[in-house]
Amino acid sequence: MDFKDLSFENAPEINTPLPGPVSREFLNFQSENEGNAVSYPRGLPMAIKRGKGATIEDVDGNLYIDCFGGAGVINVGHSNPEVINAAREQLDNFTHSLDIPNPPRKKMVENLRKVLPPELTRIFFGAPTGSDAVECAVKLAKFNTKKYPVIAFEGSYHGMTSTALSLCSGDFFKEDFLPLMPEIHFAPYSYCYRCPFKKDPENCEIDCALYLEHILEDPHSGVTKPAAIIIEAIQGEGGSIVPHEGFIPKLREICDKYNVLFVIDEIQAGFCRTGKMFSFEHTGTVPDIMTMSKALGGVGFPIAAIAYKEKLDTWTPGKHIGTFRGNVIAYAGGAAGIDFMLSSNLAEHTAKTGKVMLGALKELEKDSDFVGEARGKGLMLGVEFVKDKATKEPAPEFASKVRNACHKRGVLIEIGGHYFNVARFLPPLVITEYLAKKAAELFADAVKEVEKSI
Ligand SMILES: Cc1ncc(COP(=O)(O)O)c(C=O)c1O
Numbered sequence: 001m002d003f004k005d006l007s008f009e010n011a012p013e014i015n016t017p018l019p020g021p022v023s024r025e026f027l028n029f030q031s032e033n034e035g036n037a038v039s040y041p042r043g044l045p046m047a048i049k050r051g052k053g054a055t056i057e058d059v060d061g062n063l064y065i066d067c068f069g070g071a072g073v074i075n076v077g078h079s080n081p082e083v084i085n086a087a088r089e090q091l092d093n094f095t096h097s098l099d100i101p102n103p104p105r106k107k108m109v110e111n112l113r114k115v116l117p118p119e120l121t122r123i124f125f126g127a128p129t130g131s132d133a134v135e136c137a138v139k140l141a142k143f144n145t146k147k148y149p150v151i152a153f154e155g156s157y158h159g160m161t162s163t164a165l166s167l168c169s170g171d172f173f174k175e176d177f178l179p180l181m182p183e184i185h186f187a188p189y190s191y192c193y194r195c196p197f198k199k200d201p202e203n204c205e206i207d208c209a210l211y212l213e214h215i216l217e218d219p220h221s222g223v224t225k226p227a228a229i230i231i232e233a234i235q236g237e238g239g240s241i242v243p244h245e246g247f248i249p250k251l252r253e254i255c256d257k258y259n260v261l262f263v264i265d266e267i268q269a270g271f272c273r274t275g276k277m278f279s280f281e282h283t284g285t286v287p288d289i290m291t292m293s294k295a296l297g298g299v300g301f302p303i304a305a306i307a308y309k310e311k312l313d314t315w316t317p318g319k320h321i322g323t324f325r326g327n328v329i330a331y332a333g334g335a336a337g338i339d340f341m342l343s344s345n346l347a348e349h350t351a352k353t354g355k356v357m358l359g360a361l362k363e364l365e366k367d368s369d370f371v372g373e374a375r376g377k378g379l380m381l382g383v384e385f386v387k388d389k390a391t392k393e394p395a396p397e398f399a400s401k402v403r404n405a406c407h408k409r410g411v412l413i414e415i416g417g418h419y420f421n422v423a424r425f426l427p428p429l430v431i432t433e434y435l436a437k438k439a440a441e442l443f444a445d446a447v448k449e450v451e452k453s454i
Pocket of ligand 1: 071128129130131132134157158159160232236237265266267268269293294
């Protein structure tokens with residue numbers, strides 16, 4: 001399918017100094033009235049008027065290529081007409097249902113059934129954020145195993161509510177709020193660019209996975225038998241990290257051996273983002289429980305869910321509840337979003353466009369002294385900046401300068417990674433090859449500009 005007509009034709013086009021005068025008014029209003037924890041407009045100083053496909057117009061009429069996609073929400077494109085029509089139709093009927101059945105909810109479950117692996121027979125909707133799906137997954141694991149500890153991974157991001165935050169590895173997020181949930185432990189992720197075991201991916205024995213096995217096997221590891229491990233099959237906020245291809249299969253094997261539930265968090269990597277419907281499909285494994293949110297709601301209608309194996313459906317009514325566990329507009333829009341993903345072969349388009357974009361970004365590994373690694377899968381891409389390629393000393397200031405230089409050129413990106421030194425690309429998946437190449441070209445210009453200023 002040609003997605004060209006879904007986006008603004010002229011993007012990128014910047015006609016005012018940035019932020020433009022009208023954006024500035026909105027930003028001032030926001031900083032005078034909203035709380036200081038507001039964060040995205042600090043790196044992306046603008047006010048949004050409209051979104052279309054993979055492009056955004058700000059309130060001053062400037063057009064941008066959106067390589068951030070609402071943090072991985074807008075997979076089917078801003079204002080996707082099929083999603084909007086389905087949601088609009090539902091608006092006239094009714095908008096809130098708790099968990100009482102209704103036609104859009106049924107359609108959503110039917111559509112999820114089409115894309116979920118057959119092993120995950122049960123679907124459960126909780127509150128409308130990804131964090132709640134994580135809470136829910138952990139509760140289900142504890143309920144079934146009657147065990148308490150959970151093992152997460154270095155570089156992980158799972159959300160902001162108490163359990164979800166406990167499972168995040170980043171000190172920035174947690175340090176002011178300790179203590180959080182007890183008995184959460186962290187194991188190394190397969191982050192080959194910065195392997196904690198100093199191994200080379202070509203000839204390692206996936207030592208990071210073996211280390212997890214050691215934790216589970218050794219009664220003196222300090223970790224009592226966990227209920228579950230929770231992992232992103234491709235890490236998002238941690239810096240778009242694609243693990244060694246043997247890592248996730250090895251973890252699955254270890255979980256089976258030690259009778260630990262295997263939870264995969266697909267909140268960011270799910271729904272075609274990595275070139276498959278779900279990122280675990282690259283690994284030949286199926287989790288016991290998976291989490292979903294973000295793109296599940298079509299174009300940002302809030303919704304979250306878990307899917308899990310039949311044998312785990314032991315909990316009793318009311319064990320996980322919430323007022324907003326049934327956003328009917330999100331069901332209608334989200335179900336139409338899944339229809340769109342399937343009818344437009346969005347996963348295939350993503351895989352193809354992602355290869356082109358990554359190819360262009362990879363060129364920078366040769367061309368720039370500050371690009372340590374360009375990596376990713378599908379359209380979940382990252383470029384890690386370092387001060388020195390030999391020592392790999394992280395270059396977070398460089399990364400944030402590149403983000404600003406991209407913004408000026410009409411390309412929206414975000415920063416993540418262990419050291420906030422990774423430029424992250426999560427464009428709407430309907431981005432055309434032309435716009436993807438253009439964004440990569442402007443990103444390369446931005447890197448050169450920042451390099452020259454040093
Ligand atoms: C992998 C992952 N899990 C969980 C979450 C939390 O989702 P939410 O922000 O909707 O609570 C995020 C958000 O970025 C995420 O990337």
